Amino acid sequence: MNKTKIGLLLSLALMLGLTSCGEQKSNTKLILNEVLIENGSNFQDDYGVHSAWIEVFNKSYTSADLAGYQLRMSNQQGDTVTYSIPKGDVLTLVKPRQHALFWADGQPNRGTFHTNFIMNGSTDTWVGLYDSGKKLIDQIVISANTLQANQSYARISDASEEWEVKGAEESKYVTPSTNNKTLSGNAKMEKFQSHDSAGVGMSITAMGVVFFGLLVLYISFRFIGKASVAMSRRRAMKSKDITCKEEAKEKKLGEAPGEVFAAIAMAMHESQNMHDVEDTVLTITRVKRSYSPWSSKIYTLRETPKK
Amino acid sequence: MGEFIDFIGRNLADFWTYTGFANATVGHLIMILVGLVFIYLAVAHEFEPMLLIPIGFGMLIGNIPFNMEAGLKVGIYEEGSVLNILYQGVTSGWYPPLIFLGIGAMTDFSALISNPKLMLVGAAAQFGIFGAYMIALALGFDPMQAGAIGIIGGADGPTAIFLSSKLAPNLMGAIAVSAYSYMALVPVIQPPIMRLLTTKKERVMRMPAPRVVSHTEKVMFPIIGLLLTCFLVPSGLPLLGMLFFGNLLKESGVTRRLAETARGPLIDTITILLGLTVGASTQASEFLTFDSVLIFGLGALSFIIATTSGVLFVKIFNLILPKEKKINPLIGNAGVSAVPDAARISQTVGLEYDPTNYLLMHAMGPNVAGVIGSAVAAGILLGFLM
Known part of the structure; x- marks a missing residue:
């Protein structure tokens, strides 16, 4: 197969890979997470003012920068206000699994996190988050009069698909700048503590997985080993002009253990005074002149001098 | 003049409060003594000197008493100190994968590829981990701590450090020291168990010579190994990814310099830093607790369980294997991953009973x-x- 064909094959594989990636869910790191429209006595901004707010969540495990992103809001069709998040403020870098809170107070001169629009709960409210390439990455519509004062519309837990009204019941509380569902401990660990306090379940499961993993590896290499022996037997049959498979199997062609090779090497070493035919053969190899520090002689000749 | 002498006196008194003599506690002295024992074992008995010398000396460094309130930024637990910066490789867990890269670049998997059923022996020895996990739970450790303690039974220092840095960072010092100590003590722990669980007839059992493994198989092993194990357990990726990557560097035959760097200067550098900082992390104030004592006890138990389960598994496995393919149970101990010490012990114990029966190559498989x-x-x- 020539290089062009290999290149074409690789390109095709890459294209298929990219296509299949496209079918998956969006891998946007930053999403809208919670919105509060009418702030009567809820969270105050740094000026002590109760304003509406929009919470953005970084759902990834790496930092994500909001600089250059846009928050857009509309209370009626064709009346969209855009707030471009300024670049140059280090605080726009949202840490992994953390939140950024924007005050929709129409006072952008109060800082990066104060938008140039305000929100009105008496009509439908649309909020959109756009990336720096002006591509819509998340949006939410809050119907008119859905929220009472001090209630927010939020994802049930951070980054979950479903939204709910928070602040209407005691168990569903408004959570500006923090997790939508308060983490009260390590859920996984508690599950183990309550269901498997002796650790038997964990041990059985984990040992099962360890055995399964190594069993699969064993089976794979059993087949690969058999194929390898068969190939070396075919080569040996060819070199010895043997065509009968039974005869080759009987003579164990291609299955010589390492000890045999070691014995042959030692016998040659002893009988031929360390050298075989190479003493009388002059080998001429084409020398590539293309220079690279990675293949340079001066960098590779690092063998310790022999005594 | 009197005032000047008074000033000198006050200065000296002030200086005295900074010295190790003024700040020494019994705990410091105990840990210094432990460090000296480690160095003695390494120098006089050659018990894992590559590990015990850095760890032992690290214990001396970490237990030099000083005034912790002076803000000198010299202690390993003081943010911004040199030792603390070097310790980041342990706490953030990036030393262990680099060690695994080196291990991969120096490990020859031929013995395993030629006789792949030995993989199951390696799996059986992991009972040590979960045996210790269950005992740790019974002793009152929470599941995360018990998991971190249990991994000592894997007999793999880098893995123990990696896992404990994630699951129980507060116990990491004790777990790391325990894991490395027992790895060094494998020649003391394993032989009596191996003798106890095997008959004389089993100990002299001969195994067929391993076949020659082709270059293609050796190249395929790290690739297939990575894909199969990491698709099954992606959380093992940092360790398994680096292990198999290092092995591919070695076996590909075209990256000799990279493989030599990985198994030479790189692993040596990381071993020095890892050993020294783990040793220094045993600062008496943080290390000498009842939990540490329990962890040491559990570590010993986990090694005993791992060795026992490896040997017993081979004996049970032999029941279903044809006569010519039976495995010598003396290589069962090598399922714990103390490479190559556990395999060397199989060889040593085997030679005691038959001086012509070389088990090392076979034992490297489960190892x-x-x-x-x-x-x-x-x-x-x-x-x-x-």
Whole structure:
């Protein structure tokens, strides 16, 4: 197969890979997470003012920068206000699994996190988050009069698909700048503590997985080993002009253990005074002149001098 | 003049409060003594000197008493100190994968590829991890701590450090020291168990010579190994990925310089930093607790369980194997991944009973399978408990 064909094959594989990636869910790191429209006595901004707010969540495990992103809001069709998040403020870098809170107070001169629009709960409210390439990455519509004062519309837990009204019941509380569902401990660990306090379940499961993993590896290499022996037997049959498979199997062609090779090497070493035919053969190899520090002689000749 | 002498006196008194003599506690002296014992074992008895010398000397460094309130930024637990910066490789868990890169670049998996059923022996020895996990739970440790303690039974220092840095950072010092100590003590712990569980007839059992493994098989092993194990346990990726990558560097035959760097200068550098900082992390004030004593006890138990389960598994496995393919149970101990010490012990004990029966190559199979098995087990614990 020539290089062009290999290149074409690789390109095709890459294209298929990219296509299949496209079918998956969006891998946007930053999403809208919670919105509060009418702030009567809820969270105050740094000026002590109760304003509406929009919470953005970084759902990834790496930092994500909001600089250059846009928050857009509309209370009626064709009346969209855009707030471009300024670049140059280090605080726009949202840490992994953390939140950024924007005050929709129409006072952008109060800082990066104060938008140039305000929100009105008496009509439908649309909020959109756009990336720096002006591509819509998340949006939410809050119907008119859905929220009472001090209630927010939020994802049930951070980054979950479903939204709910928070602040209407005691168990569903408004959570500006923090997790939508308060983490009260390590859920996984508690599950183990309550269901498997002796650790038997964990041990059985984990040992099962360890055995399964190594069993699969064993089976794979059993087949690969058999194929390898068969190939070396075919080569040996060819070199010895043997065509009968039974005869080759009987003579164990291609299955010589390492000890045999070691014995042959030692016998040659002893009988031929360390050298075989190479003493009388002059080998001429084409020398590539293309220079690279990675293949340079001066960098590779690092063998310790022999005594 | 009197005032000047008074000033000098006050200065000296002030200086005295900074000295180790003024700040020494019994704990410091005990840990210094432990460090000296480690160095003695390494120098006089050559017990894992590459590990015990850095760890032992690290214990001396970490237990030089000083005035902790002076803000000198010299202690390993003081943010911004040199030792603390070097310790980041342990706490953030990036030294262990680099060690695994070196291990991969120096490990020959031929013995395992030629006789792949030995992989199951490597899996069986991981019972040590989960035996210790259950005992740790019974002693009152929470599941995350128990998982971190259990991994000592994998007999793999880097894996123990990696997992404990994630699951129980506060116990990491004790777990790391315990894991490395027992790895060094493998020649003391394993032989009596091996003798106890095997008959004389079993000990002289001969195994067929391993076949020659082709270059293609050796190249395929790290690739297939990575894909199979990491698709199953992605949380083991940092360790398994680096292990198999290092092995591919070695076996590909075209990256000799990279393989030499990985198994030479790189692993040596990381071993020095890892050993020294782990040793220094045993600062008496943080280390000398009842939990540490329990962890040391559990570590010993986990090694005993791992060795026992490896040997017993071979005996049971032999019941279903044809006569010409039976495995010498003396290589069962090598399922713990203390490479190559555990395999060397199989060889030594085997030679005691038959001076012409060389088990080393056979024992290397379960030994390297143990490395894979313990990394997989660590990945499972991480996935379940994090």
